[in-house]
Each structure stands twice: as C-alpha cells, then as structure tokens.
Amino acid sequence: MFKRNILITGGAGFIGSHVVRLLVNRYPEYRIINLDKLTYAGNLENLKDVENASNYIFVRADICDFEHILEVFRKYNVDGVIHLAAESHVDRSIRDPFTFAKTNVLGTLSLLQAAKICWEGNYANKKFYHISTDEVYGALPFDGSLFSETTKYDPHSPYSASKASSDHFVRAFHDTYGLPTVVTNCSNNYGPYQFPEKLIPLFINNIRHGRPLPVYGKGENVRDWLYVEDHAKAIDLIFHQGKINETYNIGGFNEWKNIDLIRVIIRTVDRFLGNPAGTSEKLITYVTDRAGHDLRYAIDSSKLKNELGWEPSVQFEQGIELTVKWYLDNQDWLDNITSGEYENYYRKMYGRE
Ligand code: NAD
Ligand code: DAU
Numbered sequence: 001m002f003k004r005n006i007l008i009t010g011g012a013g014f015i016g017s018h019v020v021r022l023l024v025n026r027y028p029e030y031r032i033i034n035l036d037k038l039t040y041a042g043n044l045e046n047l048k049d050v051e052n053a054s055n056y057i058f059v060r061a062d063i064c065d066f067e068h069i070l071e072v073f074r075k076y077n078v079d080g081v082i083h084l085a086a087e088s089h090v091d092r093s094i095r096d097p098f099t100f101a102k103t104n105v106l107g108t109l110s111l112l113q114a115a116k117i118c119w120e121g122n123y124a125n126k127k128f129y130h131i132s133t134d135e136v137y138g139a140l141p142f143d144g145s146l147f148s149e150t151t152k153y154d155p156h157s158p159y160s161a162s163k164a165s166s167d168h169f170v171r172a173f174h175d176t177y178g179l180p181t182v183v184t185n186c187s188n189n190y191g192p193y194q195f196p197e198k199l200i201p202l203f204i205n206n207i208r209h210g211r212p213l214p215v216y217g218k219g220e221n222v223r224d225w226l227y228v229e230d231h232a233k234a235i236d237l238i239f240h241q242g243k244i245n246e247t248y249n250i251g252g253f254n255e256w257k258n259i260d261l262i263r264v265i266i267r268t269v270d271r272f273l274g275n276p277a278g279t280s281e282k283l284i285t286y287v288t289d290r291a292g293h294d295l296r297y298a299i300d301s302s303k304l305k306n307e308l309g310w311e312p313s314v315q316f317e318q319g320i321e322l323t324v325k326w327y328l329d330n331q332d333w334l335d336n337i338t339s340g341e342y343e344n345y346y347r348k349m350y351g352r353e
Pocket of ligand 1: 011012037038043085
C-alpha cells in the first residue's frame with residue numbers, strides 16, 4: 001500500500017527522467033507511475049538506474065488516448081499528476097504544428113478530463129501539476145525587464161502557442177470544475193539526458209565530431225539557463241507545497257547571449273578533449289535565423305524564492321562542466337539516440353550527411 005500514487009507524464013524525456021529519478025529515490029512510500037509514449041524524445045535508457053525500484057512503474061501510453069489514460073488513473077488510483085509529456089522542440093513545431101497542437105493541447109485536455117472524472121467530489125489531497133515554459137510570455141527586449149507571473153501571454157511559435165493553450169485549459173479546469181491545479185513556467189534547462197537537437201547537447205556532440213555549429217541569425221538571442229536538477233527540485237517542492245490555482249515562474253537568474261554561451265561550450269569541450277584553446281571556434285557557422293525567433297527570455301522567480309524558499313543551487317560554471325563531461329563520457333547514449341529517426345531529421349534540417 002503506497003501513501004500516494006503519482007502519475008508523471010513524459011518521464012522518459014529529458015526533464016521528466018530527472019523528476020522520476022528524484023521522486024523514486026526520495027519517496028519510497030510513493031508509487032511513481034511514469035507514463036510515456038516513447039516518441040523520438042523518450043528513452044528508457046535515461047532511467048536505467050531506477051527501473052527496478054519497487055515503487056516505480058512504467059506505462060507506455062499516448063496522453064491523447066483518453067480511454068487508456070482513464071484506465072491508468074483507475075488502475076493505479078492516481079491522486080497526483082506531474083504533467084511533463086509534450087512535443088518540446090521549437091524547430092520541429094515550425095515544420096509540423098499539428099503534432100504540437102495534438103499532443104500539447106489535446107493530450108493535456110485528455111489528462112485533465114481523466115483527473116476530473118476520477119477526482120470529482122473528492123478533491124482533497126489531489127493535485128494536477130502542469131509543467132509549462134517561459135516561451136508563452138513571448139519575447140523581451142534587451143532592457144533588463146523580466147517575465148513575471150502576471151506577464152501577458154504572447155506566444156510566437158507553434159510550440160509556445162500550444163503550451164499557452166494547454167496552460168489556459170489547466171486554469172479553465174480549475175475555474176470551471178474546481179480541479180486542484182498548479183502551473184509553473186520555466187526557462188531553458190540544460191544537463192544530462194537532453195535530446196541532442198537542443199542547442200547545448202547538439203553543439204557538444206558536433207564539436208566532438210568536428211561538425212559545423214549552426215548559429216541562428218547573429219547569435220544575439222538571449223536565454224536564461226537552469227541546471228535540470230534544480231528544475232526537478234523545484235517541481236518536487238511545488239508539487240508538495242505549491243498553492244492550488246497558483247502560477248510560479250522558475251528561472252536560473254542566468255542570462256546568456258547564444259554566441260557567448262557557444263564560446264563557453266567550445267572552450268570547455270576543447271579543454272576536456274585536450275585540444276588547444278580555440279581549436280573548434282572555426283566550426284561556428286552562421287545560418288538563416290529561426291522563423292519568429294524570440295529575442296530574449298528572462299525569468300523573475302522571486303515569487304518562488306519568497307514563498308517557498310527555492311533558488312538554483314548549481315552555478316552555471318559548475319553546471320556546464322558537469323554537462324559537457326556527461327555528454328563526452330556518454331558517447332554511446334548519444335550515438336544510440338542519434339542513430340534512428342533523428343539522424344534523418346538532422347539531414348533534412350541541415351542538408352548534411
Ligand atoms: P522532451 O522532449 O525531452 O521529452 C518529452 C517526453 O514526452 C518524451 O519522453 C516523449 O516520449 C513524451 N511524449 C511526447 N508526446 C507524448 C504523448 N503524446 N504521450 C505520452 N508521452 C509523450 O521534453 P523536455 O525538454 O523534458 O520537456 C518536458 C516538459 O517541460 C515539456 O512540457 C516542456 O514544454 C517543458 N519545458 C521544457 C524546458 C526545457 O528547457 N527543456 C523548459 C521549460 C519547460
Ligand atoms: O525557454 C524554455 C524552452 O527552452 C523550452 O520550453 C523548450 O522546450 C526548449 O526546447 C527551449 O527552447 P529554445 O528554443 O530556447 O531552445 P533551443 O535549444 O532549441 O535553442 C536555444 C537557443 O539557441 C535559441 O535562441 C535558438 C538557438 N539555436 C538553437 C539550435 C538548436 C541555434 O542558434 N542553433 C541551433 O542549432
């Protein structure tokens with residue numbers, strides 16, 4: 001008999017796998033049900049170290065398959081949801097917006113509806129926690145301003161539009177049916193197990209192989225980077241202590257212009273590989289900008305700090321060292337993940353063999 005039965009969606013992905021690992025290890029009294037469709041981005045290799053834990057179960061399912069989701073809720077008596085499953089890559093959303101609308105909007109709706117049906121009449125000790133992104137707020141100018149929880153939604157990509165829509169559905173289920181929901185909007189995560197289509201792991205892998213580093217536009221866009229384990233700890237805290245119907249922004253207080261970040265990655269990888277400093281600078285290749293490319297993201301997470309006491313614990317210098325080392329030490333993981341569908345995508349995207 002478990003004290004809680006927590007459904008984590010998207011647990012085989014990048015952030016989800018860190019959340020699953022943290023909760024499985026920290027709460028042996030909870031049953032952690034990892035529900036994932038295992039799209040190109042989901043990889044059970046990410047969870048090898050916890051797959052045999054007695055409080056862990058994996059269920060392969062599509063969040064859009066409402067009947068299946070309902071069955072899982074009933075079978076495992078789910079009383080908490082941490083919803084991370086999504087299509088998450090902006091460039092893919094530009095090529096294939098339908099998949100993003102389906103998974104991110106209809107998939108979220110299917111989970112909300114299942115939670116409502118199973119919990120209605122007894123919302124005590126239940127929580128539906130939706131993980132969202134800072135991209136729903138749009139783009140900031142270079143003026144030091146920050147996204148707060150009250151910043152107006154202004155999404156620009158099909159990805160961020162689909163996440164914004166899912167956020168609205170979550171809040172609507174609270175307002176209409178009283179579903180106990182909480183939403184967080186987080187900045188860019190980095191660290192181990194991130195699919196190598198995203199900037200940091202893509203560039204580490206490309207440097208390792210001497211491939212070009214495709215910098216979009218002039219490389220002047222700014223992102224606010226947070227080490228993934230700090231995000232996982234914030235999720236744990238908010239799942240337990242976050243107030244119902246609240247929104248919390250989560251950020252790294254760590255803004256980097258892309259080109260400056262890329263130079264840090266190059267320096268760090270070259271050093272680990274024993275190359276003379278600056279060796280891989282020649283791989284920098286300026287390419288056509290991403291359509292609708294948001295200029296700057298930066299999060300004000302003071303509400304989370306003031307109300308729940310969370311702050312990032314990993315300094316960027318330490319985080320980037322850990323990250324580069326992890327990808328260089330785990331070339332098999334990278335090779336496995338880049339060998340299938342992704343390799344075809346990569347060719348189409350950059351026109352290279
Ligand atoms: P990811 O792409 O690495 O993983 C997504 C996971 O969802 C994969 O395991 C995939 O198999 C699963 N999935 C996709 N479609 C599914 C479906 N229909 N049914 C069930 N499972 C499905 O994503 P990530 O980067 O770990 O992001 C996780 C969540 O956090 C997303 O909701 C994303 O919007 C949000 N987020 C990400 C970041 C970031 O920097 N990566 C920042 C803020 C918020
Ligand atoms: O802000 C949170 C978001 O961060 C999450 O919601 C998304 O799921 C996640 O993918 C991430 O989105 P970004 O678009 O910011 O991440 P990405 O790694 O794709 O790109 C980071 C920056 O680097 C962005 O300004 C685009 C640029 N870039 C990216 C790639 C892949 C390049 O210049 N070249 C590249 O090849």
